[in-house]
Amino acid sequence: MKPTRTQVGIVGAGPAGLVLSHLLHREGIESIVLESKSRQYCEERIRAGVLEWGTVDLLNQMGVGERMKREGLVHYGIELRFAGRGHRIDFKDLTGRAITVYGQHEVIKDLIQARLADQGQIVFEAEDVRVQAFDTPRPKIQYALSGNVQEIHCDFIAGCDGFHGVCRPSIPSGILTAYERIYPFGWLGILAEAAPSSEELIYAYHERGFALHSMRSPKITRLYLQCGPEEDLANWPDAKIWSELQRRLAGGKEWKLNEGPILQKGVTGMRSFVVEPMQYGRMFLAGDAAHIVPPTGAKGLNLAVADVRVLARGLKEFYFSGSTALLDRYSEICLRRVWRVQRFSWWMTSLLHRHEGNPFDDRRQLAELDYLTSSRAASQSLAENYVGLPLD
Ligand code: FAD
Numbered sequence: 001m002k003p004t005r006t007q008v009g010i011v012g013a014g015p016a017g018l019v020l021s022h023l024l025h026r027e028g029i030e031s032i033v034l035e036s037k038s039r040q041y042c043e044e045r046i047r048a049g050v051l052e053w054g055t056v057d058l059l060n061q062m063g064v065g066e067r068m069k070r071e072g073l074v075h076y077g078i079e080l081r082f083a084g085r086g087h088r089i090d091f092k093d094l095t096g097r098a099i100t101v102y103g104q105h106e107v108i109k110d111l112i113q114a115r116l117a118d119q120g121q122i123v124f125e126a127e128d129v130r131v132q133a134f135d136t137p138r139p140k141i142q143y144a145l146s147g148n149v150q151e152i153h154c155d156f157i158a159g160c161d162g163f164h165g166v167c168r169p170s171i172p173s174g175i176l177t178a179y180e181r182i183y184p185f186g187w188l189g190i191l192a193e194a195a196p197s198s199e200e201l202i203y204a205y206h207e208r209g210f211a212l213h214s215m216r217s218p219k220i221t222r223l224y225l226q227c228g229p230e231e232d233l234a235n236w237p238d239a240k241i242w243s244e245l246q247r248r249l250a251g252g253k254e255w256k257l258n259e260g261p262i263l264q265k266g267v268t269g270m271r272s273f274v275v276e277p278m279q280y281g282r283m284f285l286a287g288d289a290a291h292i293v294p295p296t297g298a299k300g301l302n303l304a305v306a307d308v309r310v311l312a313r314g315l316k317e318f319y320f321s322g323s324t325a326l327l328d329r330y331s332e333i334c335l336r337r338v339w340r341v342q343r344f345s346w347w348m349t350s351l352l353h354r355h356e357g358n359p360f361d362d363r364r365q366l367a368e369l370d371y372l373t374s375s376r377a378a379s380q381s382l383a384e385n386y387v388g389l390p391l392d
């Protein structure tokens with residue numbers, strides 16, 4: 001077996017790995033992406049849906065924003081619904097910015113298509129990926145393809161393989177410090193063939209638990225319900241999901257939640273997780289491989305993109321000048337944003353979810369929502385974090 005040589009070996013074809021590969025290509029830096037799943041699986045996996053303005057800007061600058069510009073839904077606000085009433089947070093007025101609702105799997109489709117059109121190499125269905133020798137100047141990645149072992153020799157490894165990937169656990173013990181919080185609830189998410197019932201997202205706080213109304217297109221609604229952390233979907237027939245959503249999202253006589261066939265259902269657990277540092281030797285962790293946020297602030301994908309933007313700049317500096325100054329500061333630069341986003345995601349989650357056991361919390365949360373929706377300063381703080389802090 002003759003090893004293949006590239007400059008940057010990237011593990012994982014999620015948003016982090018694909019954006020990195022594309023950014024490097026634009027600087028004339030070669031990479032190979034190794035992905036354990038099939039192309040179809042990656043392109044159909046339903047996950048996040050909200051893009052910050054900075055993510056949208058970057059995708060446009062990268063030349064992969066054409067379809068997003070046509071099909072993405074630009075939103076200038078969200079609604080917070082509690083005590084049966086809706087309150088709009090006006091992003092345009094408060095920040096001058098907007099967010100774009102465009103499914104993560106659509107971003108993935110656009111990125112894969114662009115990489116392949118540029119003769120980029122993405123190896124799908126790579127088995128048994130192993131990252132090696134990343135504490136030396138000559139890292140290697142071994143994997144198997146249809147049972148045949150292959151090897152890539154590279155200058156750097158980017159661990160973009162998500163929370164359950166192989167890169168983070170390959171770092172020797174004692175190097176990384178993990179910070180973690182696990183929440184005692186999860187989200188049951190559905191995709192339904194029904195027209196969205198509101199033009200904007202609705203985040204609802206309700207005594208029965210949190211609910212979220214989002215969308216993917218003028219005909220497809222995405223909805224979430226707070227549930228147990230390991231809820232069994234068998235306990236949730238479609239009729240029960242709709243009745244629970246109707247109750248939690250109720251918003252006055254004239255508002256009605258449109259129902260339709262449920263196309264997809266899933267349960268996601270919730271955690272906050274960060275490792276420090278995000279690098280070891282010549283391996284850099286990016287996106288969910290290094291940190292997880294609970295989904296309430298819609299930040300996971302955006303944070304993954306922010307990491308690889310920093311990494312691409314560092315790698316560019318290395319290949320153009322030989323300096324590792326920026327690469328050496330990769331963790332420090334990324335972690336500043338990571339912790340600000342962790343704080344926001346934790347805060348949105350605590351604010352909007354029902355915490356069992358202490359009625360004091362319920363009153364306190366209602367007071368906070370009241371303050372948030374009646375104070376310009378408080379609304380502005382939510383808005384500037386939600387649309388996305390400026391990229392470094
Ligand atoms: P990922 O998208 O996880 O990509 C990692 C890639 O690496 C995957 O394609 C995986 O198949 C591949 N991989 C893993 N292990 C290996 C290996 N050993 N070898 C090769 N390849 C490997 N965020 C929100 O904001 N809102 C949401 O509603 C939301 N829903 C989510 C639902 C689920 C089920 C999950 C898991 C996440 C959700 N997120 C959500 C978070 C958001 O989708 C992630 O933050 C985002 O995908 C991070 O991108 P990434 O590229 O870092 O990782």
Ligand code: DHB
Pocket residue numbers: 047048049050201212214215222295296297298299
């Ligand atoms: C969606 C997901 C989120 O986590 C969120 O906060 C808002 C919207 C979505 O999937 O559309």
